[in-house]
Amino acid sequence: MPPVxxxxxxxxxxxxxxxxxxxxxxxxxxxxxxxxxxxxxxKTTLMNILYGLYxxxxxxxxxxxxxxxxxxxxxxxQRGIGMVHQHFMLVPVMTVTENxxxxxxxxxxGVFLDRAKVAARIREISHDYGLxxxxxxxxxxxxxxxxxxxxxxxxxxxxxxxxxxxxxxxxLTPQEVEGLFKILRSLVAKGKSLIFITHKLKEVMxxxxxxxVLRLGRTVGTVTPSEVTPERLASMMVGRExxxxxSKKPPKVGDVALxxxxxxxxDERHQVAVRGLSLDVRAGEVLGIAGVQGNxxxxxxxxxxxxxxxxxxxxxxxxxxVRKPTPRKILELGVGHVPEDRQRHGLILSFxxxxxxxxxxxxQAPFARGINLQEKVIVANAETLAKQFxxxxxxxxxxxxxxxxxxQQKVIVAREFSRPIKLLIASQPTRGxxxxxxxxxxxxxxxxRDEGAAVLVVSSELDEILALSDRIAVMYRGQIVDIVxxxxxxxxxxxxxxAGISPADAAKSVAPVAAGEVERVF
Amino acid sequence: MSAKxxxxxxxxxxxxxxxxxxxxxxxLLVPVLAVFTGLxxxxxxxxxxxxxxxxxxxxxSANPVGIFPAIWKAVATAYGALFYGSLGSPxxxxxxxxxxxxSGDMALLLKAIYPFTESxxxxxxxxxxxxxVALGFRCGLFNIGAEGQFFMGALxxxxxxxxxxxxxxxxxLPLAILGGAVAGAVWGAIPGYLKAKFGAHxxxxxxxxxxxxxxxxDWLLTGPMKASGFRPVTxxxxxxxxxxxxxxxxxxxxxxxxxxxxxxxxxxxFLFKTTLGFEIxxxxxxxxxxxxxxxxxxxxxxxxMTLSGALAGLAGxxxxxxxxxxxxxxxxxxxxxxxxxxxxxxxxHPLGVVxxxxxxxxxxxxxxxxxxxxxxxxxxxxxxQGLVIIFVAAPAIIRWIFRIRxxxxxxxLTRGWGK
Ligand SMILES: Nc1ncnc2c1ncn2[C@@H]1O[C@H](COP(=O)(O)OP(=O)(O)OP(=O)(O)O)[C@@H](O)[C@H]1O
Ligand SMILES: [Mg+2]
Numbered sequence: 001m002p003p004v005x006x007x008x009x010x011x012x013x014x015x016x017x018x019x020x021x022x023x024x025x026x027x028x029x030x031x032x033x034x035x036x037x038x039x040x041x042x043k044t045t046l047m048n049i050l051y052g053l054y055x056x057x058x059x060x061x062x063x064x065x066x067x068x069x070x071x072x073x074x075x076x077x078q079r080g081i082g083m084v085h086q087h088f089m090l091v092p093v094m095t096v097t098e099n100x101x102x103x104x105x106x107x108x109x110g111v112f113l114d115r116a117k118v119a120a121r122i123r124e125i126s127h128d129y130g131l132x133x134x135x136x137x138x139x140x141x142x143x144x145x146x147x148x149x150x151x152x153x154x155x156x157x158x159x160x161x162x163x164x165x166x167x168x169x170x171x172l173t174p175q176e177v178e179g180l181f182k183i184l185r186s187l188v189a190k191g192k193s194l195i196f197i198t199h200k201l202k203e204v205m206x207x208x209x210x211x212x213v214l215r216l217g218r219t220v221g222t223v224t225p226s227e228v229t230p231e232r233l234a235s236m237m238v239g240r241e242x243x244x245x246x247s248k249k250p251p252k253v254g255d256v257a258l259x260x261x262x263x264x265x266x267d268e269r270h271q272v273a274v275r276g277l278s279l280d281v282r283a284g285e286v287l288g289i290a291g292v293q294g295n296x297x298x299x300x301x302x303x304x305x306x307x308x309x310x311x312x313x314x315x316x317x318x319x320x321x322v323r324k325p326t327p328r329k330i331l332e333l334g335v336g337h338v339p340e341d342r343q344r345h346g347l348i349l350s351f352x353x354x355x356x357x358x359x360x361x362x363x364q365a366p367f368a369r370g371i372n373l374q375e376k377v378i379v380a381n382a383e384t385l386a387k388q389f390x391x392x393x394x395x396x397x398x399x400x401x402x403x404x405x406x407x408q409q410k411v412i413v414a415r416e417f418s419r420p421i422k423l424l425i426a427s428q429p430t431r432g433x434x435x436x437x438x439x440x441x442x443x444x445x446x447x448x449r450d451e452g453a454a455v456l457v458v459s460s461e462l463d464e465i466l467a468l469s470d471r472i473a474v475m476y477r478g479q480i481v482d483i484v485x486x487x488x489x490x491x492x493x494x495x496x497x498x499a500g501i502s503p504a505d506a507a508k509s510v511a512p513v514a515a516g517e518v519e520r521v522f
Numbered sequence: 523m524s525a526k527x528x529x530x531x532x533x534x535x536x537x538x539x540x541x542x543x544x545x546x547x548x549x550l551l552v553p554v555l556a557v558f559t560g561l562x563x564x565x566x567x568x569x570x571x572x573x574x575x576x577x578x579x580x581x582x583s584a585n586p587v588g589i590f591p592a593i594w595k596a597v598a599t600a601y602g603a604l605f606y607g608s609l610g611s612p613x614x615x616x617x618x619x620x621x622x623x624x625s626g627d628m629a630l631l632l633k634a635i636y637p638f639t640e641s642x643x644x645x646x647x648x649x650x651x652x653x654x655v656a657l658g659f660r661c662g663l664f665n666i667g668a669e670g671q672f673f674m675g676a677l678x679x680x681x682x683x684x685x686x687x688x689x690x691x692x693x694x695l696p697l698a699i700l701g702g703a704v705a706g707a708v709w710g711a712i713p714g715y716l717k718a719k720f721g722a723h724x725x726x727x728x729x730x731x732x733x734x735x736x737x738x739x740d741w742l743l744t745g746p747m748k749a750s751g752f753r754p755v756t757x758x759x760x761x762x763x764x765x766x767x768x769x770x771x772x773x774x775x776x777x778x779x780x781x782x783x784x785x786x787x788x789x790x791x792f793l794f795k796t797t798l799g800f801e802i803x804x805x806x807x808x809x810x811x812x813x814x815x816x817x818x819x820x821x822x823x824x825x826x827m828t829l830s831g832a833l834a835g836l837a838g839x840x841x842x843x844x845x846x847x848x849x850x851x852x853x854x855x856x857x858x859x860x861x862x863x864x865x866x867x868x869x870x871h872p873l874g875v876v877x878x879x880x881x882x883x884x885x886x887x888x889x890x891x892x893x894x895x896x897x898x899x900x901x902x903x904x905x906x907q908g909l910v911i912i913f914v915a916a917p918a919i920i921r922w923i924f925r926i927r928x929x930x931x932x933x934x935l936t937r938g939w940g941k
Contacts, residue, residue: 307814328816337814345814350807355800359815363797371796 002065004029004193005050005081005162010059012045014402016394019045020056021217027162027195030188034204035197037214038237038434039406040392043197044086046214047164051083052076063162082160084151086167086197086405086432087343092140096133097122100154118157125156129186130179141269143294145176152183163187164195167405169203170432173292173460181207199406199434201230213237238436246467248446253470254283255319257423257454258304263313265299272311273299275478283422286445286455288469288486292498293460296478298340301427301458305337306330307345318422331360336421338412338429340458346412349401353393354382356400357415389414390440405432413441417448424448427458442468462494476500484512553867553874555920556913557881564906565597568898572596599896607891608884610637632769637891639768639775643845645883647672649782650837651861652868652875653789654710654830658724659870660793661826662806667713667728668834669858670735671706675835676842677739678705680849681747683759683842694762699781699839706835707828709735714827718820724827732858743851755850765844778844783876785836790872802826834858863911882907 005027012020019042027033035043048054050061052070061068063079070076076083090099101118108114119135126132131149139147148168155163165184169177184194184207198204204211205225213220213236220236234242258281265274273296281287291297302308304315306325315322317333331337339345347356358367358378366377382396391410393403400408409432416424426445430438445468449455459465465472469486474497482503484494489512496506506512569575578585578592611634618631651668658665665671679702686694713727740754749757767776793799804812805822813819837857842849864882868874889903913920 305814326816326818327814328818331816339814344808344810346811348804348808348811351804359804359811362800368797371798373795373797373800375795 002062003027004064006062007046007050008060008062010046010049011057012049012054013057018217020049022059023214023217023219025212025219027193029193030191031209032184032188032194032196032207034208034211035195035214036204036211036233036237039437040404041214042217043214044166044404047083047166047195047197050076051081051164077158077160080159080161081164082155082158082162083164084148084155084166084168088147088151090139090147090150092138094139095135096137096139096150097135099139099150100157104158121157122153125153129156129183131183144171145173148172148180161192162195163192166197167199167432168196169198169200174462175292177203199432201233201435204233205230215239234435237434242435242439246442246446249450251285251449251470252452253285254452256280257283257318258456259316260304261314263300263303263315264311265296265303265308266311267299273478274303277479279473279480279483281423281454281456283454284449284452285470286449286457286468288465288472289456289458289475290462290465290472290494290498291460291475295475297427297458297475300475301340301425304425305335334420334422336416336419336424338416338426340427342409342412347400347408350399353386353391353396353398353400353403353411354379356411357382357385357396359415361419385414385418406434406437409433410437413444417444421448422453424453424455426455428460429457430464462491462498466491474498549869552917552920553869553914555924556867556910559913559920559923560906560910561601563909564902565601567905568600568902569593569596600892600898600902603892603895603898604885604888607637607895608641608888610634632773636773637887639773641880641883641887642779643774643776644887645879646778646782646844647837647841647857648861648864648879648882649786649876650840651834651857652864652879653786653872654833654837655861655865656868656870656872656875657789657793657826657833658830659865660806661802661822662809663823663826663830664725665710665728665827665830666725666862667710667731667831667858668837668861669856670728670732671709671831671834672838672858673735673739673853674709675702675706675838676849676853677742677747677756677838678702678835679839680756680759680842683763684757687760689762691762694760695765695843698759698763698843699836702835702839702842703832704835706838707832710831710834711824711828714824717827718823740851743849749848753850756848758848759843763843764847765840774845776844778840782840785833786872786876789833793872798825860907863907866911867914
């Protein structure tokens with residue numbers, strides 16, 4: 001039997017970049033095929049070609065042995081190919097049902113939209129594959145994990161049997177990832193074939209039947225999990241040895257740089273999301289906030305950075321009380337912020353890279369003299385930073401939107417880290433980054449800490465928290481339930497706290513601190 | 523060649539600069555084709571409503587080929603008159619130049635360039651008002667109130683122009699211009715403030731402000747600002763407040779046009795070369811991102827609506843001080859509304875606005891001539907303008923007609939995480 005899908009010699013150039021360079025890929029029926037590669041290796045581009053969003057410069061696509069001309073997504077859908085994009089494509093102000101039926105509207109009497117019928121079908125799909133969602137909920141009210149389910153349902157509703165999932169786990173909590181894996185396994189059990197893109201080697205090892213690694217737009221090789229180790233995969237991707245552990249010296253702790261007392265913050269729907277939270281971060285240490293996403297971490301960071309108003313409570317930054325914080329006030333105190341949602345807050349996507357590199361400092365010397373922007377300085381600054389932080393781009397004049405997801409993040413990190421900051425607030429700093437970039441960004445965070453900056457890291461990735469932090473605070477339902485020293489913290493104990501078990505109960509079943517020093521592998 | 527090598531090769535400056543100029547020409551493609559298509563479709567409308575063409579159709583069975591000359595005649599007459607009426611005839615201009623050279627008599631030359639200067643006169647308020655709307659667009663604001671701001675600007679500058687007496691021109695003229703700008707600015711600032719403070723949508727409020735401006739001007743023109751006499755018009759402004767004209771009457775071409783070009787350059791500089799413009803564009807492109815970066819979204823809304831109002835006010839001022847010298851009812855003739863279309867056509871870029879304003883000036887001032895020479899109603903120009911705008915607003919149509927492939931850089935497939 002021929003493979004369900006064959007890509008042969010796919011080539012695609014963008015101005016200044018060869019994104020795909022004669023790529024071959026085969027997908028068998030009932031297979032989970034993982035696509036691995038650095039940021040900017042060309043994974044998304046390849047999948048966009050397969051889905052008919054881009055036209056390849058060269059190469060052929062065969063679906064079930066038949067040569068396929070895929071000119072647009074409709075052609076792809078007709079051939080049973082469905083795609084869940086790296087960045088979701090849902091209409092926030094519409095319901096789940098409406099989003100699912102968008103483009104394939106079901107009609108009653110030829111005129112009226114038959115929402116009920118679609119909703120029923122959604123329930124059926126939900127039931128068959130364990131994809132729980134409420135068909136009548138509005139997208140904007142749903143957490144990302146559920147939004148992703150909607151994306152998958154959308155694809156299944158269109159009866160796809162080849163599913164492309166572009167970094168589906170980047171935005172998910174560990175629990176949601178578990179749930180997703182279950183769903184994916186039930187999909188292949190029912191004969192669907194999957195292409196799965198991720199940067200997380202553990203996931204690859206756990207899920208893949210076969211793995212294809214891309215580097216700089218070319219296929220490096222195809223292997224099975226049993227043939228390789230995560231270390232081997234990492235070096236295949238990056239082309240050099242990658243250190244998967246974070247090595248750091250013991251912290252040299254200084255004064256309290258961030259002090260939060262009894263903080264209350266509302267979310268956008270005016271629900272209290274942070275309730276009476278207190279914490280402090282000292283210069284020279286990393287405090288990691290662990291927790292399942294949606295427990296108020298986002299609002300905590302918004303309040304600390306002036307993006308959301310504080311209901312009550314006190315924030316002191318570098319000893320100064322911050323009343324009515326605005327982003328600019330906080331920024332000028334020497335705070336760097338790597339925001340959780342890089343495309344909503346972190347970048348102006350339509351602006352060129354050089355403008356994004358000075359997004360927070362454009363009005364200061366040397367980037368401005370009076371009100372005059374110093375274009376030459378701004379461009380030179382961006383060129384230096386792009387080189388220093390290894391942003392892969394043909395030049396700094398292209399809009400940020402044309403960068404791969406990982407490289408967009410590097411632009412933000414470069415911008416925030418290049419300022420003289422005394423407090424760094426980083427939310428999901430390595431979301432969607434490849435192992436090489438994670439290694440790099442982690443080492444820069446530790447470097448900032450060693451320079452004496454206080455660092456607050458929020459991540460739903462427990463491994464990341466464990467690798468970076470000196471102390472770990474677990475956040476649950478808007479409060480810090482416990483703070484433990486990271487070096488000996490037991491992962492099981494943290495996991496229980498994150499799941500809402502009280503510290504006392506959790507301590508009964510596992511010891512809060514492990515017996516000895518634990519090796520932290522990311 | 524590997525991707526890496528390729529990346530390095532293209533990292534040099536000249537290439538990127540080349541890309542930029544290429545992008546510039548590409549951005550002109552759609553508007554130019556839109557104008558062209560608009561004129562072609564306008565030609566079809568002209569032919570369809572032409573009596574000669576209708577007659578030829580009536581005669582279709584006897585002489586089927588006869589409709590083509592008829593169509594050609596109708597369209598050529600109309601567009602011939604349009605462009606003769608707006609640009610003048612090259613032959614007459616050369617002749618005029620020759621006479622001027624040999625005898626020093628300018629009369630013939632002035633007559634020959636009259637149509638073209640009239641087009642520039644019409645383009646002048648278009649430039650100001652187009653800049654006003656474009657500036658709003660850049661900040662994500664839809665200023666439909668340019669018409670009202672235009673009115674207020676006209677009244678403001680007229681008031682300063684006639685009420686102050688005995689000032690030297692170098693004081694009076696700037697004051698009168700300022701009067702127009704300030705009046706327009708106030709009219710723009712109010713909806714800007716309402717948006718910033720209460721989140722009231724600027725589209726609704728600028729429309730309301732238009733109606734207030736219309737009624738207010740009715741009252742002012744029949745009451746406090748009325749000149750003696752029967753007609754509801756303001757007194758004529760002082761000589762010292764007039765924008766000087768370049769040629770003797772009846773040529774009305776004046777310094778307002780130069781001022782407009784200067785202001786366009788100023789707006790360009792402001793938007794693209796200053797920190798304030800950087801903020802405005804950031805707020806327009808991504809308000810959340812702008813807020814993250816420490817910019818005040820609401821402050822920029824107020825600032826931009828104020829400046830936008832001031833620019834629309836200048837449009838009114840230029841018309842009063844340079845052309846009419848007084849204000850009457852129905853004074854604006856829709857400059858403010860046309861300017862929305864114009865800003866769209868110019869892609870909210872000052873240079874684009876200037877070019878579109880020139881085009882609108884040519885169409886508008888040629889239309890009168892077309893009406894008198896070829897008997898084509900002025901409304902045809904509105905139809906052409908409307909078509910052009912549709913094509914600019916829905917570039918997919920133009921791309922489809924002319925089979926232009928969308929450059930992939932334009933299709934942004936990225937969105938916020940879970941947004
Ligand atoms: N629309 C575009 N215009 C110009 N260049 C592009 C465009 N899309 C992608 N690129 C470039 O092509 C290369 C491959 O990008 P792609 O998005 O496929 O990477 P990726 O492997 O998906 O990376 P990531 O893991 O960061 O998502 C990058 O260098 C990127 O800058
Ligand atoms: Mg990608």
